[in-house]
Amino acid sequence: SNKRLTPIEKIQQSEPYRFFLSTVYGISDNYNQINAISLKEILSPEHGQLVRSAQFNYMFDIEFLREQYPPEFRLKPLLIVHGDSRHDNHTIKTQCSPYPQIEICAARLDIPYGTHHTKMMFLLYETGLRIVIHTANLIQQDWKQKSQGIWISPICPKTNDNTNESKTNFKKDLIEYIERYRAKQLQFWQKTINEHDFSSINVHLISSTPGRHTGADMNKFGHLKLRQTLKAYLGLENEAQYNSAPIIGQFSSIGSLGPNANNWLSKEFLTSLKQLHSSSLDSPELKLIYPTVDNVRTSLEGYMAGGSLPYNMQNAMKQGWLVNYLHKWKADHRQRSRASPHIKTYLRATNDEYKELLWFLVTSANLSKAAWGVLEKNNTQLMIRSYEIGVLFIPKQFSQTTFSVSDSSSPSFPIPYDLPPVKYQSSDKPWVVDVAYKNQPDSHGNMWDPS
Numbered sequence: 001s002n003k004r005l006t007p008i009e010k011i012q013q014s015e016p017y018r019f020f021l022s023t024v025y026g027i028s029d030n031y032n033q034i035n036a037i038s039l040k041e042i043l044s045p046e047h048g049q050l051v052r053s054a055q056f057n058y059m060f061d062i063e064f065l066r067e068q069y070p071p072e073f074r075l076k077p078l079l080i081v082h083g084d085s086r087h088d089n090h091t092i093k094t095q096c097s098p099y100p101q102i103e104i105c106a107a108r109l110d111i112p113y114g115t116h117h118t119k120m121m122f123l124l125y126e127t128g129l130r131i132v133i134h135t136a137n138l139i140q141q142d143w144k145q146k147s148q149g150i151w152i153s154p155i156c157p158k159t160n161d162n163t164n165e166s167k168t169n170f171k172k173d174l175i176e177y178i179e180r181y182r183a184k185q186l187q188f189w190q191k192t193i194n195e196h197d198f199s200s201i202n203v204h205l206i207s208s209t210p211g212r213h214t215g216a217d218m219n220k221f222g223h224l225k226l227r228q229t230l231k232a233y234l235g236l237e238n239e240a241q242y243n244s245a246p247i248i249g250q251f252s253s254i255g256s257l258g259p260n261a262n263n264w265l266s267k268e269f270l271t272s273l274k275q276l277h278s279s280s281l282d283s284p285e286l287k288l289i290y291p292t293v294d295n296v297r298t299s300l301e302g303y304m305a306g307g308s309l310p311y312n313m314q315n316a317m318k319q320g321w322l323v324n325y326l327h328k329w330k331a332d333h334r335q336r337s338r339a340s341p342h343i344k345t346y347l348r349a350t351n352d353e354y355k356e357l358l359w360f361l362v363t364s365a366n367l368s369k370a371a372w373g374v375l376e377k378n379n380t381q382l383m384i385r386s387y388e389i390g391v392l393f394i395p396k397q398f399s400q401t402t403f404s405v406s407d408s409s410s411p412s413f414p415i416p417y418d419l420p421p422v423k424y425q426s427s428d429k430p431w432v433v434d435v436a437y438k439n440q441p442d443s444h445g446n447m448w449d450p451s
C-alpha cells in the first residue's frame with residue numbers, strides 16, 4: 001500500500017520486535033514505512049510530552065540534533081554523553097555553549113585506543129521512560145542514505161516498586177552498564193531507570209565497557225556476556241541438530257584480528273557466537289558481511305560512503321586470510337543494497353536455507369577485539385577498550401522456538417539484508433578507507449583519493 005504511517009503506527013506495526021532500519025532518502029517511500037523510521041519520527045511529539053533526554057554517541061552535530069527535536073522540546077534538559085577523545089571533545093563544548101539546557105558528560109576512556117561507540121537515547125516522557133539503542137551518529141550524513149539499525153523500547157511506566165525487572169534482566173544490566181561510567185551526571189538517569197517498570201522489555205542487553213574484567217565481572221560485558229546469555233537462554237531441544245548451523249557477522253569496520261583466524265576470530269570469538277550447551281566439534285560456518293569497493297562505489301552516496309567504513313590498509317594488509325570469510329552487502333528485499341551499511345548485526349540461522357533464526361543481535365560493536373574484548377592472562381581476564389551497546393533477540397522471549405525469516409504465519413523477523421549472503425567474487429575487494437580508487441568513477445562521477 002502507499003499509506004504513509006505515523007510514527008506511532010510505525011511502532012505499533014513493528015511489534016513484537018520493535019527493530020527498525022533508518023529511512024533512506026532516494027528509495028521509494030513504500031520501503032520507508034514498514035520497520036523503517038527517521039530520527040525526527042523517533043523524537044516526534046506524538047509519543048508524549050518530553051520532560052528531558054540523554055543522547056549517548058560518538059559523533060555529534062548539535063545543530064542537526066536540535067533540529068530533529070520538535071521546537072517545543074528544544075529547551076528541555078539534554079545530556080550529551082561522549083568519549084573524551086581528542087576527536088570531538090573541544091568541538092562538543094563549543095557546539096553546546098549557546099545552550100544552557102545542554103549538559104555534557106565525557107565518558108572515561110582509561111584504556112588507549114578505546115572509543116565511546118555506544119549509541120543510545122533515554123527519552124523521559126510524562127508517561128514514562130523510553131530507551132532507544134541504535135547504530136547512527138548524531139550527524140545528518142548518518143541518517144540520510146545509510147542502513148542503520150534501531151531498537152525502540154515501549155514507554156516504561158513509572159513505578160514505586162523498583163523491582164519491576166524484565167524477564168531478560170534488562171533493567172539490572174542497563175543500570176550496571178551506566179554505573180561503569182562513574183559519572184555524576186548519570187546518577188539522575190540511574191535513579192530514573194530504577195523508578196520505571198521494565199517488565200514489558202523482551203530483549204537482552206549486550207554491552208561493552210572499557211576495562212580488564214575479571215572474576216564475576218568477566219561475563220558481564222563483551223563477547224563473554226553474549227556467550228553466557230546464549231548459553232543461559234537459548235534453551236534448544238535436541239540442540240545437536242544445530243551444531244553446524246551457520247553464523248553471520250555484519251559490520252562497518254574491522255580491527256586487527258591477528259595473523260590467522262585461530263588467533264581470535266574462529267576460536268575465542270566464534271566460541272561465544274556458537275554457544276550451545278554442547279560445545280560440539282562441528283565448527284559452524286562463519287560468514288562475514290562487509291562492503292566491497294564496488295558496493296561503496298555504486299552506493300547512493302558513492303565513495304563518500306566509504307568515509308564511514310574506516311577499515312584501514314594497515315590492518316587489511318595483515319589479514320588477507322579474512323577475505324575468504326567475506327560476503328557482499330546486499331539488501332534488495334529492503335531496497336537498501338545501495339544504502340551503505342553502518343548497522344552492525346550478528347545472527348545464527350538454523351541451517352543453510354536461512355528460513356529460520358536461532359537468535360539476532362543488533363549492536364554498535366564492529367568486528368574488533370577493542371569492541372568485543374580479548375581474553376588475557378591465561379583466560380582470567382577479558383580486556384575491552386570501548387563502550388558498546390546492543391540488544392539480543394532470543395525466540396524464547398517471544399514465545400517462539402525460532403524466528404521465521406520468510407513471510408510465513410508467525411511474525412517474521414525483519415532482517416536487514418538478503419539471506420543467504422553472497423560471497424565476494426574473485427574480483428571483489430573489501431573497502432579500505434585510506435587507499436585511492438581512481439579507475440572507476442562512483443555514482444556521482446567522482447573518484448576517491450584520500451591523500
Ligand SMILES: CC(C)c1cccc2c(O)c(C(=O)O)cnc12
Pocket residue numbers: 058059115116117135136137307308309310
Ligand atoms: C576511525 C574513526 C575516526 C571513524 C571514522 C569514520 C567513521 C566512524 C564511525 O562511524 C564511528 C562510529 O559510528 O562510532 C567511529 N569511528 C569512526
